[in-house]
Amino acid sequence: MTVEMKTDTLVIGAGQAGVAMSEHLTRLGIDHLVLEKKRIAEAWRSGRWDSLVANGPAWHDRFPNMTFPGIAADGFVPKEQVADYFVAYANKFNAPIRTGVEVTSVTRNQGRPGFTVKTSEGVIEAQHVVAATGPFQTPVIPPIAPVDDALHQLHSAHYFNPQQLPEGGVLVVGAGSSGVQIADELQRAGREVYLSVGPHDRPPRAYRQRDFCWWLGVLGLWDAAASQPGKEHVTIAVSGARGGHTVDFRALAQQGVKLVGLTEAFQGSKVTFLPDLAENIARGDENYLSLLDAADAYIARNGLDLPEEPQARDFLAEPACVTDPILQLDLTAAGVKTIIWATGYKADYSWLQVDAFDENKKPKHQRGVSSEAGVYFLGLPWLSRRGSTFIWGVWHDAKYIADHIATQRSYSLYRK
Structure with missing residues (x-):
């Protein structure tokens, strides 16, 4: 087997995680290579709907060393500009990124340090591997x-x-940020829309002249080390669309979106929903109000001069779809021709053939440092804290991992 090249650290994936990792490795003078099977930040370009904007304001949802050109600090960046941002950022330090190269397997070398990495373009040997997918x-x-x-x-x-879908109504299953924004867009485009709402958190977009990203920062909530028990699979309903707004399910219903509970089962053309819609919305309200309470307490405690916003606690009347919920729907009779599953993703590490996973095939790691020496994970939710999912959080996680690699290198290079 011919080895095409050797490098100290191989980073797999050139999205926001891979670009951040490359910056920190460059800063430390560590020889490395980043492989990307498509284009830099490809998921932002082809894995999201056309009108998507970042859910965090431009001042917050970015890397520390570069702002978004041409975007106001409180603006929400369109997805193509987010992708362009990462390309420009990588160019700032001449990141060694090779695109169009897919990794097919990573295995530990036997009897010598490091890993053998098979790719669509040949074989690479590396002392450290960072899974930044x-x-x-x-x-x-x-x-x-x-x-x-x-x-x-x-x-x-x-x-x-909306134009890609056949004529007729749409059932959107899942009411996190993606499901809510897609349902809203389709209804505004003239479609009959049913939105299946499960358990969710519903933070205010902004409160008392501060975005919720700011509130989570000053309240220390971005640094939470783990999700609350029972909330591991709870989605977050927040939107940067149309300049940013608080997601309000009652307002969506008033607008014309028909809300239903969690989707339970299909039989023929009929679908049944759990009778949990009112409960799910009420729990989302509790999450919303708890952040307002925490913000009010913070303002009082610190004597901040931020205007009161009592109307933020006013809710619209319960819509009929909540007080008299739809528990069964005949899709054919209702004219529903499309189902959009906004039901999340799963990771695929089948190419990473090392001892770094538990019995459920979940990565075993501590702040991205895996149980397999020399293997690292980056870009995962709750990698080190709540903020790990976000652009700025990935940057800080990458710094920790790069520093860990540098420390391990110093041990391996020791000679008496």
Whole structure:
């Protein structure tokens, strides 16, 4: 087997995680290479719908050393500009990124240090491997999805705009940020839309002249080390669309979106929903109000001069779809021709053939340092804290991992 090249650290993936990793390795003078099977930040370009903007304001949702050109600090950056940002950022320090190269396997060398990495372009040997492919790898459609050729079904990763869908109504399953924004866009485009709402957190977009990203920062919530028990799979409903706004399910219903509970099962053309819609919305309200309470207490404690906003606690009346919930829907009779599954993703590490996973094939790591010496994970939710999913959080996680690699190198290079 001919080895094409050797490098100290191989970074796999050139999204925000891979670019951040490369910057820190460059800073430390560590020889490295970044491989990307498509283009830099490809997920931002082709794995999101056309109108998507970042969910965090430009002043916050970025790397520390570069702002978004031409975007106001409180603006929300369109997805193509986010991708362009990472390309420009990589160019700032001449990141050694090779695109169009797919990694097919990583195995530990026997009887000598390091790893052998097989790729679509040859074999590479590396002393350290960083899996920076992130959490959004394989779209998940749950097994309850009906087998029905009359229905057009797709994951939110493959939704781009209303025009791509056949005529007729749409059922959107999942009410996190993606599901809510897609349902809103489709209804505004004139579609009849049903939105299946499960458990969720619903933070205010802004409160008392501060974005919720600011509030999570000053309240120390970005640094939470783990999600609350029972909330591991709770989605977050927040939007930067149309200048940013608080997601309000009652307002969506008033607008014309028909809300239903968690999707339970399909039988023929009929779908049943759990009777949990009111409970899910109420729990989302509790999350929303708890952040307002924490913000008010912080303002009082620190004597800040921020205007009161009592109207933020006013809720619209409960819509009919909440007080008299739809528990069963005949999709054919309702004219629903499309189901969009906004049901998340799963990671695929089948190429990473090392002892770094638990019995459920989840990465075993501490702040990205895996149980397999020399292997690292980057870009995963809650890698080190709540903020790890976000652009700025990835940058800080990458710094920690790069410093860890540098420390391990110093040990391996020791000679008496």
